[in-house]
Amino acid sequence: MSATPAEPAPRQHWEQLVRFRGESDWPEGSKVEITDGTIVVTPPQAVPHHRIAARVQRSLYTVLPEEWGVYQTLGVAHPSRGRLYIPDLVVIPDAVVDELDGGDPAPLTAAELVVEVTSPCNASYDRIDKAAAYAQAGVPLYVLIDRFAPAGPTVTLHGEPKDEVYQELQRVKFGEDVRLPAPFGLTLDTGVFPLGA
Template identity: 55%
Template sequence: MSALTIDCSEGPSAEWDELVRIWEETDAPEGCKVEIIEGIITVSPAPANKHNVIAGKLQRALYTVIPEDWGIYQTLAVSVPSRSGLFIPDLVVAPESELVELSESEQYIPAAAATFIAEITSKSSLRHDRVSKPAAFAHAGASLYLLIDRWANGGPTVTLYGEPKDDVYRVLQAGKFGDAIHLPAPFDLVIDTGPFPG
């Protein structure tokens, strides 16, 4: 297998445009997720059943508190060009206007436009979900990042990050599956993680 090499001689914007073009043209198997993480195009397998159950439960809870003109998306790409990242989080909450204003050819929103981003770890995504993605989302100024880590040492955990500053989030709350996690305003929602399958 060979590595993808991008010619950066035309500057960072040209490099980003080339990465996005390749991302758009990547033909991955159905259900797989294609992302740009730290400048590398990655393909992840479709999530496992327990992963999907958690995403469904979280999405159902969020729908009870979001405004009518917001949406919850499981396949929405968010970009952080300054960190060479284009991600497809497990859940993104964003105003519908952020999507409606895009042209037909635009397939992603800026990460800063997301009100809430959630990732549920898979064995293949541990480092990215725990390190690369929160650093990029904090850099972009995305308000809240929820990491649901089914593969944490000592058992499954849930960590809510917020107040991004200098590429770092502050931990707002952390616990194990079974603990309640409170999402602050604009959600003001308590998420019961007890029903999450480990």
């Protein structure tokens, strides 16, 4: 997958966007992110979406170093690219989170793993925009759980970001295993993922 580098967001514009995002009254349960200097609002997710995230989170905790955490609602930012995301799951060192002030986002560059679960309204956003953004930030691994892939539900493991582009390390259909490399050394059983909308 290739990506076109985004122009850096001017500092003042970035601060205005972050302030507007934090002070505005968004629909309850929605996810409010910033991508390439634009605010993107995603409606609340369906139960199958949350069940998949919970199953992956439970599995991750069996292999994580004690000093790392798995977060479902933590904002991660890459200000120089004008991006602030709230991944479905992000693995990040606790020391990074402990340094945050209030509701500040963590630096995306500190993430060890990001997991996104697609929804009908954001599937292409997760497949293209976020994959490019996570690679550009140097996140070592990105797991895309694509319930709405054109050929049927799939899980794609992206890794080895080089020149701001990921390599596709593995792609499986729901029901097959995905093996996360070190430092995780975890096999995810995708057969337990619900298929419902």
